[in-house]
Amino acid sequence: QKELANGVRTEDAGNTEGEGTASNDQRRYNGERPPPELWINRVPLEQYPDATDYGWTFTGSWEVTEFFEKNFPYGTVKLDWYFTTGTVKTSLDHPTKGKTQLFGKKCSPDLYDKVLKNPRIHTGDRYHRKRTKK
DSSP, X not given: OEEOGGGOEEOOOOXXXXXXXXXXXXXXXXXXXXXXXXXXXXOOTTXXXXXXXXXXXXXXXXXXXXXXXEEETTEEEEEEEETTTTEEEEEEEETTXXXXXXXETTOOHHHHHHXXXXXXXXXSSOEXXXXXXX
C-alpha cells in the first residue's frame, strides 16, 4: 500500500473481467489512484472516508472518479466514487431486476456511509437510471 495526498491509501488490484468497453475496463481496473493534484478539490476525507475503510477493493480510477468493488451475498457490486462532488454510483446484477444502477448526487456524509455499508439501500435520495438497449 502507498499513501497519497490527504492520507488516502492505494492497494494493489489485479485485472479482472468486467463489463463495458475495453477502455472502460482499462480505467476501472488500472489499479492507479488519481494524481495528488486532483485531490485538492476532494470532499473532506474526514467526512467521506476511503471506501477501502469499509472493505471495498480499490480497482482503478479515471480523472476524478475512483472505482471499487465488493462481494455481497447477492453478487458483486461496482462502486463509482466521484470524489469532487460526493456523487456515488452503484451497479449490480439485481437478483430479480437484472442489471441496475443507483446514483446519489452530492451525498451527505451520512448517506455515503449508508451506501458503503449497504449499496442496495433505498433512501429516496438516490435515483435509478435505466440502461437503454442498443
